[in-house]
Amino acid sequence: MVRTAVRTAPETLPTASLDPAGATPMMAQYIEIKAANPDCLLFYRMGDFYELFFGDAEIASRALGIVLTKRGRHGGAEIPMCGVPVDRADDYLSRLIALGNRVAVCEQTEDPAEAKRRGPKSVVRREVVRLVTPGTITEDRLLDPASANLLLAIGRRKTGEGATAYGLAAIDISTGRFSLSEVSGGDLAGAIARHDPREIVLSEAIHADPALARIWQESRAAIVPLAQAELEPAAAERRVREQYGVSTLDGFGNFTRAEIQAAGTGLLYIARTQLAARAPLSVPTREEAGSTLAIDAATRANLELTRTLSGERTGSLLDTIDRTVTANGARLLAERLAGPLTDLGRIAERHETVAYLAEDHALRRAIRETLARAPDLARALSRVGLGRSGPRDLAAIRDGLMAAAGLGAVLIQAGTVTAELAAIAEALGAADPDLADTLQRALADELPLSRRDGGFVRAGYSEEVDEARLLGQDSRKVVAALQARYAEETGCRTLRIKHNNLLGYFIEVPQSVGEACLKGLQREFVHRQTMVDAMRFTSVELGDLERKISGASERALALESAIFEELAGRIVEQSSKTAQVAEALAAIDVAASNAELAVELDWRRPEVDDSLAFAIIGGRHPVVEAALRRAGEPFIANDCDLSGETRGRIRLITGPNMGGKSTFLRQNALIAVLAQMGAFVPAASARIGRVDRLFSRVGAADDLARGQSTFMVEMVETAAILNQATRRSLVILDEIGRGTATFDGLSIAWACLEHLHEANACRALFATHFHELTALGDRLARLDNATLKVAEHRDGVVFLHEVVPGIAERSYGLQVARLAGLPASVVTRAGAILKSLEKAERGRPARAKIDDLPLFAALAPPPPPEPPAEDPLATLLDAIDPDALTPREALDALYQLKRERAEKR
Ligand SMILES: Nc1ncnc2c1ncn2[C@@H]1O[C@H](COP(=O)(O)OP(=O)(O)OP(=O)(O)O)[C@@H](O)[C@H]1O
Incomplete structure (x- = not known):
């Protein structure tokens, strides 16, 4: 199965059992390092490449589509090898990690020249500096x-x-x-x-x-x-x-x-x-x-909360509601959607903020505009803490802190805000303003990716850096300035400062001026060389300049690096405060996103309380509605009331195929999730008694990846609901029982409904094509029937998608089949078969079938054991009087008993 192959770490690599004996010194080193990291792919640094050998090479070349070559031999066989260039290693790493691999990055930790000094056969020292695994990565890329x-x-x-x-x-x-x-x-x-x-x-x-x-x-x-x-x-x-x-x-x-x-x-x-x-x-x-709404894995998948059934973010509820403007906010929104709250106070607090920001358009706009300039503060902060940051991370912290300060000011100006916004404003103000200020002064406008490239310290921040840079980058200018000064002092316009490998920098003047210099015109000049028509000198100042120039770029880099360390150190010192700022930025982004959404799509504030209410008026399915809107079609809003005083209600929905049953079921579950995560909901109004657990199941969903019988999966999942749903839970069951023979399915669905009504006593929506179940409406006090309206025409049907009380008379399966393009001959034939089947059934209406069944049989005590049936063997034995038998008769009797026993088997 693809999923398993992708998920697990690479199978045991054959490299793990390699014998270093007889290997070249480098290969012996490789084998030793690999043995210490058997469950990782080893990226072994060789010059500008990370090389992979043996089994690692085979796995990586397959996964990355790179050429598998050979390098030398080991144990009589050629060594498979493949390599990735160091400067593109991140791309390859991310692909390997995405496939569930772990990678050990092994670097050269000494200069090759040093290794050579130890002897001609020595190998450069290498060490694993990091393991890169899917759950521990920090690089943005x-x-x-x-x-x-x-x-x-x-x-x-x-x-x-x-x-x-x-x-x-x-x-x-x-x-x-x-x-x-x-x-x-x-x-x-x-x-x-x-x-x-x-x-x-x-x-x-x-x-x-x-x-x-x-x-x-x-x-x-x-x-x-x-x-x-x-x-x-x-x-x-x-x-x-x-x-x-x-x-x-x-x-x-x-x-x-x-x-x-x-x-x-x-x-x-x-x-x-x-x-x-x-x-x-x-x-x-x-x-x-219990502080979050419990949603099991199947329900999450089925409701497509954060990704669709096919694993995409696009088309999920998250994708539809996300109006955040920062990465930090997008992550928090996903986290909140995955874990809606159960605490009424916290839910109401979030609703209050959304309401406030939905009303104050100017404030919301100002917040979102400021936020849009805030980079990913949290991730930059983590990289600084791990010593893995670059100048752009420092800039991200600067910009994040400045955006936070700006936002804090916006909120303070807004005056009385909600409790949540006040807490956010306080957290935004927690950071030390000096830090952002220092970063602002220290960092240049254009920043390199790596600190090793230098050039990130702003001119004017450090005199030493400025001077070193001036010397390094503008050495010609400095030399020219000195040349001009000497020319003026000597009065020699042709004086030049030149450079060659033998003398380094030197001053060159015509012979006559040179003679004058020797006689004391320019005392500080020290004679170096006399040419045919010129003389060459040096000076202490020029010597200093030369030393400075040659060390300048290294010095500039070292100075910049020290400044980087100092800035990083200051950031680390303040990291817990900065982390709070990052959290506050995310929280306000989510609140503003929810408010924006509410305004844009006319979503309303739900009321979440401690009752067992579930009263939705004019509810819509956000994802289906968005899809229809793109197609220019309207979504029909529907009400749903499952409120119960002490126990929930069940609504049994029958209706035509394509009528909108699944959409209706899911939209109500999604409204509960949105309400409890603190967002507004796609409904005219919603009152929801806090839900503790949410269950959603679709009958016999195809689950080939799991390799289980679809019906078995359906039953395992249904069992989990019946065992776990409480009075506070919300249960959505879509066509449970459809995955087996009609009567088996019908009886299972029927018994499940009874159990939900009597034992779980929860709020539930149950969609079914077993129209026979609607008879339960008369027998179960808190079960209502609802159906989806259809308009019938001479040439077909129109689905109105409107949920109304009542029972569907037909499934319109044939009409849907025709719409789907089933050959006309097949549809006509199916119509004839349907007619004759319905005729046969008419003698015994569906209702009668249900009426025959004892009510709540599933919950009734088990019937007393039936008295044992008569046993023919015992009867035979009882009839035998051993004293009255001849030996021959006794033998016959024995044979008869054996025969009887054999038949029974
Ligand atoms: N309330 C609605 N307003 C407008 N269109 C809707 C509505 N509900 C559903 N639809 C449309 O009808 C299509 C079918 O809906 P849905 O899958 O919910 O039907 P169903 O009754 O569950 O069908 P089946 O019984 O065949 O599974 C949807 O894809 C959507 O385009």
Whole structure:
């Protein structure tokens, strides 16, 4: 299966078992380094290339489409090799990482000349300086600006008889974000799907747990199991303490053992991949259990929240609602959409801000215009902390801080704002204004990518740099100035300062002037050479100038580098404040984006409360509506009321194919998600009693990638809903039971409805083509029937997409089939078959079939065991009187018994 092949790290590389004996010295070094990094592709630096050998070369050449060549022999066989140029390594790296590979970057750590000095056969010293893995990258070129790049570490603890809790550490080293949470075993898959990590690190024991195998198989992340021995609980705690330089974790709040285990595992892995550098992570925040709306992986996929079923962002809900103007904001919006809240206070606070910004157009515009100038502060900050930054990262911090200061001023000017905006304004003001100011003074307008290129310090910031540059870049001018001065002092207009390899810089004058100089005209001149018609001199000043000129460019670079270090140091000192500024920028971008969306599309503020209401008036599906709008067609808004005082309601929707059942179901789930993430909703009004869990299932969705029977998948997922949905949950079931024979499917759908109504007592929408189920409307008190209106014409039907109370009479399957282009002969034949089938059924209407069934059979106590049926063997035995039998009769009786027994089998 493609998914598995893409996800897992490369299969064990044959290189791992290579014998260094008999290898050339360089190959022996390669084999040794490779042996220490067996599960990574090794980028081995040789001059201007990173070379890959043996199995690594084969994997990389296949993955990157680069030529596989050979280099020498080892153990009698040719060594496969391929290489990537160092200056384009990032492109290749990103492609390998995207395929789930991990790469060890091995650099030359000494000058080749030095190696030569050790002896003719010595090999240049090389070391792995970094492991590049999907979850630990920080370079902009390797990262998607609009998505978080999470490493998820998992720990666990026993919480009781047979129960286990899992600690999750979600770490984004590209921004320093670090959060901890704990979930039950049943919620683990959903929590992983919510975080959508690029890489998961965990103990071998958790990885090998058969109960969790499916999670790892289905995850898009690269999975890295670590040996149990490395993950001792005490070591995990120590690692967390060391990361933050504290002697106890008490000040951080009450983390559970599983959370600390997860944090320790994550930190261990990060330390291993970053080698020398320590990742600048923020202090972990703890997320309370139940603080987000639980949405399992299947529901997320089905509702296409952050990506479509085919894995694209385009066409997802996120794509449709994103009006953010910064990468930082886009990431936060995705995070909020993936984890809507359950806390009513926090939800209302976000709605309040959206309402405020939706109303104040001028303020919203000012905020968005200022934000559009703010670069990705969080990622630049992280690179500075890791010592992996360039001048443009410093500029990003400068511009980010300046935008923040500008925004703070805009908010202060706005006066009384909402509580959330006031908190944002305060965080924006937290940064030291001196830092932005210093960066502004220090950095030039045009900046090189790398600090090694120099030229990034603004002229006028440092006298030393200016002087060094002047000498380096403008040495001719300096020499010319000195030449002009000497010419004036000597009165010799033909005096020249020249340069050759033998003398270096020298002063040349005609013979006569030279003689005068020797006699004391110019005391400081020191004679070097007499030519036929000229004399050459040097001077102390010229000697100094020469030394300065030759060291100038190196000195300029060194001075710039020192300034860079100093600026980076100041940024690191302030990093926690700057991180807060970055978070505030993201939060205001998201709020303004939601407000912009609400204004643009006339979305309304929902009311989320503690009731069991679900009353939507004029609801729309945001993605379908957007698609129809592009096609110039209207979307028909629909109401939906599932409100219950103490228990929810169920709406059973029958209707024609193509009528809009699936759209209606999903739009209501999406409205709940949007409301609880703190956004406005596509409806005229919405009152929603806080939803704790959201479930959405589509009957027998094709799931070939998983390699499971489609019906089996449908049943496993339905079982999860019936077992987990609470009174507060919202359940969306679309054609459950359609994946099997009609009567099996009908009975399963029927029993599921009863269970949802009686046991789960949740709010639910249930779409079906089993029209027989509508009879349940009379029997289940809180079940209503609804259908989608259709206008019938002589030559076909028109779907009006309007949800109305009632029952669909027909499915209009044949009409849809004709619309789809099924050959006319097939449609006509199907029509004839349908007629005769309906005739046969008419004698026994659907309603009668349901009426025959006992109500709530699924929930009734099991019937008492039936009395055993009569056993013919026992009857035969009872009839035998051994004392009355002859030996012959006894033998016959035995044969008869055996015969009877054989028949029974
Ligand atoms: N409320 C609406 N307003 C306008 N067009 C709609 C509406 N709802 C659905 N549609 C259109 O009808 C198409 C079919 O909708 P949908 O897939 O929801 O139907 P369905 O009843 O679930 O069909 P089936 O039973 O065949 O799965 C949509 O792609 C959309 O273009």
